[in-house]
Amino acid sequence: MHIVAIDIAKFHHDAIVVDDDTGAIVVEPFRFGNNDEGFKTLMQNIRPYLKGKHLIGFESTGHYGHNLMMFLLDHKLTVGIVNPLSTKAEREKKIRKTKTDRIDCYVIYKVLSSRDYARMSRKKLKLQEAKTLTRAYNNLMEDIRLYKNRLQKCVDIAFPELNGLVTPYTKRYNAILKEFGSAKVVAKTHLGTIKKVLSIKGRGNHTKVDPHELKTLAQRSIGQNIDANNLEIEYLLGMIEFLEEKKKIYTKKIEEYARQLNSPIFSIPGIGYTTGLSILSEIGDIALFSSATKVVAFAGVDPSVYQSGEYQGNGLAISKRGSRYLRKALYQCILTVCNNSSTFKNYYNLKKSQGKTHLCAQGHCARKLIRVIYKLLTQNIKFDETALV
Structure with a gap:
């Protein structure tokens, strides 16, 4: 050769x-x-x-x-x-x-x-591409969260009472902030103009807002009209809207990749395209792992071990080594899996009855999920609830 x-x-x-x-x-x-x-x-x-x-x-x-x-x-x-x-x-x-x-x-x-x-192979290369895609999606979601946190700090200065009246980040919520910026501006604006801003048509996430109630709330608000703060709100809203549009593109592409790979992992109830593809791509070639225990260690959800002399540490946290993206995906979907699978739900309740905390019980379920995923991928079979009983 x-x-x-x-x-x-x-x-x-x-x-x-x-x-x-x-x-x-x-x-x-x-x-x-x-x-x-x-x-x-x-x-x-x-x-x-x-x-x-x-x-x-x-x-x-x-x-x-x-x-x-x-x-x-x-x-x-x-x-x-x-x-x-x-x-x-x-x-x-x-x-x-x-x-x-x-x-x-x-x-x-x-x-x-x-x-x-x-x-x-082409399939392994596809998994690498999927890993790049899902990691980019996770980073995008993290950026959205950070921008929203920054926006809330600005809203707390400009119009802190707004969150109690309008659901944050809906179209009307964004429209109010984009058009007026602060409670002081809303309070001085003609009611007809407020009605016009609130009259949003088309499909999307809407929330009903009474113009009279909004103006009254603004007149009583402790919010301040600060130019720098208003400019920051305008900038952050633009970034959030831009990233939300990109999120739709990523979500569509992730679904496309998931359908092409057609992995048994998507047969597990409670695992959607995004978390499923993230788990699948982070694990990569399952043949590289000789046992499910090694996948558990790779995900960093294995219990930490500390022993020195006669001392043996008990009840330690998970190791958090390996792929943080895999670990994050597992914890994002595990409660949904428990809600959709009687076996996982019973296993969670069992751990709770044994005195485990919520997070500890989640960890046990995450390790069980990895064992199930390992079997499905190595044997190329679909999820069967009855086989777990």
Whole structure:
């Protein structure tokens, strides 16, 4: 078998071809650009060695190798991804500290030769894309939350009584803030103008507001009309509206990805497209985990352990190691799963009856959910409530 080991960089890559049966280098290290011309150069140099059994591999170095991977998969070639920790361990076997393009390529070859790599496929690549998508969605939701918190601070200065009259972030709530900015302005505005601002047509999240009640409330308000604060409100409303529109686009794209993957995870009651795709993409290739316990540890929902001498810590919090996105998705959906699955609901109630706190019982259910997900993914079967009883 011929192995093509590639050392990835931002603007160019270095490659070497080795006959794995003899360990002989058949193509000396050569450099090619991270562009169309460079990819063609790569193919010209390695094409004679791709006729039989072959493997092309490189380190998982963020996004720099993504386009090359797509190019190789498009040519139906066998591609393997190496963990940088594996190449670091291989490199540290040498007593002398040296680093050259030739050595880096050969180190990657040695790791590939030891079969310490993950084979890539279109489906796995789709999961990586899904991870990027769901993480971006989570970051967007975090931005929306932060902007809303900032807006509430401004509202507390301009018109603190407004939240008691109008549901926050509805169309009329936003319209009042956008048009008037503060209670002082509302109090001085003609009732007809207020009615016009409140007369919002079309579909969406509406809330009924009496113009008379709004004006009376504004006249009694302790809010202040501060120009800087009003400008901040206008800016924050614009950002929130912009991000809410982006949220719709992300949600639609997430549903599209979820339908394409058609994973058994979506058969679990209470798991929707967003949390389901987030869990699925964060776990990635389930074959890389030899047991559900390892997925639990990867999610960081395993109990912490502390032991020193005769002391044994009990009732410690979860470890919170591994993927925080996976952990967040699990806790976001676990109560919904408990409400939609009698088995999970009974398990939650059992833990509560044993004196566990709400969060502790949630943690137990999250670990049970991972065990169920592991079985569904490894056996490619749909969720069956009766099989859990």
